[in-house]
Amino acid sequence: MKKFMKPFLLLLVSFFTIGRLAAQGAGSESAIGETMRSSGRIYVVVAVMLTILAGLVLYLIRLDRRISKLEKE
DSSP: OGGGHHHHHHHHHHHHHHHHHHHHTTTSOOHHHHHHHHHTHHHHHHHHHHHHHHHHHHHHHHHHHHHHHHHHO
């Protein structure tokens, strides 16, 4: 469990860094971004992206556990 903490923390820090960088360019928004935000679709896109990302992370953790188990045998 400890070997997952370092990559997880690195991923978390990178998300916050990307978020801050994206917030700096908020003055020059695109028409698509404004349209999606005004209609509420942006939240659906973010939810789908987070679901896919969470699924990939869980899959990789599960795969790593299986490989570690096979290596021990």
